[in-house]
Amino acid sequence: MSTFFKRKLTNILASADITIDGTGPWDIRVHDDRFYQRVLTESHLGIGESYMDGWWDCDALDEFFFRVLRARLDTKVSKVPRMINNLIGKTLNLQNKSRAYTVGETHYNIGNDLYEAMLDNAMMYSCAYWKNAQDLNQAQENKLHLIFRKLMLKPGMNLLDIGCGWGGAAKFAAEHYGATVTGLTVSTEQVKLAREKCAGLPVKIELMDYRNIKGNFDRIYSIGMFEHVGHKNYRNYFQIVQKSLKQDGLFLLHTIGSNRSGTNTDKWTEKYIFPNSMLPSANHITKAAEGMLTMEDWHSFGHDYYLTLKAWNDNILKNRAMLGEQYQERFFRMWHYYLLSAAGSFRARNVQLWQILYSYRGIEGAFDVPR
Known part of the structure; x- marks a missing residue:
């Protein structure tokens, strides 16, 4: 089963010129084979949490997400999480x-x-x-x-x-x-x-x-x-x-x-x-x-937000040593993912x-x- 998910996600990513273990800064390195099923079945939650957990890495997350969103790869994974979220949002006033x-x-x-x-x-x-x-x-x-x-x-x-x-x-x-x-x-x-x-x-x-x-x-x-x-x-x-x-x-x-x-x-x-x-x-x-x-x-x-988010991420990298011990490695992985996935989204005009x-x-x- 894991081979099936790996093959399917590899093909999806290839359509956006993203290679697993490739040489481009937007290519990804997968450290845990559970990554493939998690992404395809859990969509953004799966790709985000697996990055926080260290299951994969990328030298330029913003470039990765720019290619993913420009090629509309988000439509190629499970739509169930989005459907559930939309149903919750239609039913409840989450901002009451x-x-x-x-x-x-x-x-x-x-x-x-x-x-x-x-x-x-x-x-x-x-x-x-x-x-x-x-x-x-x-x-x-x-x-x-x-x-x-x-x-x-x-x-x-x-x-x-x-x-x-x-x-x-x-x-x-x-x-x-x-x-x-x-x-x-x-x-x-x-x-x-x-x-x-x-x-x-x-x-x-x-x-x-x-x-x-x-x-x-x-x-x-x-x-x-x-x-x-x-x-x-x-x-x-x-x-x-x-x-x-x-x-x-x-x-x-x-x-x-x-x-x-x-x-x-x-x-x-x-x-x-x-x-x-x-x-x-x-x-x-x-x-x-x-x-x-x-x-x-x-x-x-919107392109100005891409530049802003990149600048914020650069500041975090530059000042990371100054920040307190309450910010652990998993937090920084979460924060970089947040800033750079958003940067890629703005650059893609998503x-x-x-x-x-x-x-x-x-x-x-x-x-x-x-x-």
Whole structure:
């Protein structure tokens, strides 16, 4: 039986120019023959867990996944895990209010030292904007300037940051644009560090689910948080944004996007990285916002996330020796797999990165959207 699975997977990989024990950096080396059956029957969960367990290796995981996804090899393995996941997502509201803090506890509270080692100086855990940038710090500054220029942010404006992370964007808006900022996060560790970083600035950081927002704001933005909202809550999310936005206000949504409308994330990502997450499709977003906000611009730059993820992985490799003993070898294998499989997915355009600008009731006159 093991010979059958090996032959079948070898042939599937060959169609994407991937060879087992080949010489290319994207070729894989298999150390345990159980790998073949596990991948073919368990799909992404099987390939991810077997990598964490040391059953196979690859010198360039991002190149491997780029070839796998570009050739649509994910459609050649068992569809049962995806079908089960979609059924669960259709049946249950996995992102309901009672589960709002789960991703904060599981992912964002792993350790601030890990994220400080991986991210840029402002600790932006989202896609950078690499136009005219030479390094990650500049690319993340570019992204923040891009967002606040799109929002036409002016001194004295009251600004809401939904999913503020470690406070990098809120701090930047206060320092460079003179805004007063309220930032929300579901991570206790993020609250602690964000308050330290923003001390002395007109920035308030709250441990709060977006469904508890109160007040009205001149501008609202959300960077890399919408991936945790879930399809059953999208309409309510936009209702809350509309209710919280002044009538001459603007809202910018910065999110990863899916090419298809699903109801759940894959099992490996759900189990090890982002519990209760899912990627919105363009259809999800437009239906949820219809009749409430006016779309002013839709900007797609997914390749920049490939560059960002590669930079994060390089930082982890460079700073690994500095990290504490709580991060064991299996954790680092999981983390490299997470970063580089995602990088390959963005390079293959299997997933997208969107910035979508909305107004409450339409921008008057011409508006030259920043790029």
